[in-house]
Amino acid sequence: MTQHAITSSAILQGKVLIVDDQEANVILLEQILLREGYQAISSTMKSSDVCELHRENNYDLILLDLQMPEMDGFAVMEELKKIEKDGYLPVLVITAQPNQKLRALKAGAEDFITKPFEMAEVLVRVHNMLKIRLLNKELHNYNNELEQRVCERTAELKEGYQETILTMTRAAEHKDEDTGAHVQRISYYSRVLSEALGMDDEFIENIFFASPMHDIGKIGVPDHVLLLKPSGFVQDEWEIMQEHAAMGAKILGNSKSPYLKMGAEIALNHHERWDGSGVIQMEKKAMKFPYQHEL
Numbered sequence: 001m002t003q004h005a006i007t008s009s010a011i012l013q014g015k016v017l018i019v020d021d022q023e024a025n026v027i028l029l030e031q032i033l034l035r036e037g038y039q040a041i042s043s044t045m046k047s048s049d050v051c052e053l054h055r056e057n058n059y060d061l062i063l064l065d066l067q068m069p070e071m072d073g074f075a076v077m078e079e080l081k082k083i084e085k086d087g088y089l090p091v092l093v094i095t096a097q098p099n100q101k102l103r104a105l106k107a108g109a110e111d112f113i114t115k116p117f118e119m120a121e122v123l124v125r126v127h128n129m130l131k132i133r134l135l136n137k138e139l140h141n142y143n144n145e146l147e148q149r150v151c152e153r154t155a156e157l158k159e160g161y162q163e164t165i166l167t168m169t170r171a172a173e174h175k176d177e178d179t180g181a182h183v184q185r186i187s188y189y190s191r192v193l194s195e196a197l198g199m200d201d202e203f204i205e206n207i208f209f210a211s212p213m214h215d216i217g218k219i220g221v222p223d224h225v226l227l228l229k230p231s232g233f234v235q236d237e238w239e240i241m242q243e244h245a246a247m248g249a250k251i252l253g254n255s256k257s258p259y260l261k262m263g264a265e266i267a268l269n270h271h272e273r274w275d276g277s278g279v280i281q282m283e284k285k286a287m288k289f290p291y292q293h294e295l
């Protein structure tokens, strides 16, 4: 953000709407403000037009008379509240009745001007109100800018995680000739199954990127074991092969990334059976049950 003070020039360019059913008052206020150098002054004598005009022009300040036929200043403020969702009404009420000031402030006006007009008072209040309005706008823009920056950084971070995952997965694939298309299929199967189970978007995205890492522990399995067919394993080799699940969890564990956290859990359990007998049974009957992917 380019932070700077609100300049006098910016204040003089603030968009002002004068609302009064008395033409003399409108002309007088216009003259006071134009003489001071304000450049964007509009006016209306029809209170029912105020909201439509504000919607079109997004005024920085509305000088609003309270006593008007048909729709008075209070009714106008109620309508303006529907436009200004954050609750801040850029309204400076004009009143000749001191007892209405408090009610006007409670109704959402930010300040008031008393009739008959005192030029110095009008100018000070208009200047101050516009300054606050412009500061608010600047703050609002700054917040939007920050929000956008956070979104961009988050997207970059996410992209970085995803790239890391793909790189690690490729490293594991490099060790195991069979896994190429297999790991990609796992991603898509996991996503489809998660969607069918009604999991939320975050879970579905996490599992899409986490599931291809299930065999990452094979990085730690020696090539001469990895390249053997299950039927060719001897007891020791079989046990080494089985360790790839825990090894994968160890590689991916202790991470803050939701992808890696889920990846660790998947790696650890990806040979588990539906009845929970997977790892234990495999250990017990290692020689009887050939090693095979269950996913």
Ligand SMILES: [Fe+2]
Binding pocket: 214, 215, 244, 270, 271, 293
């Ligand atoms: Fe595996």
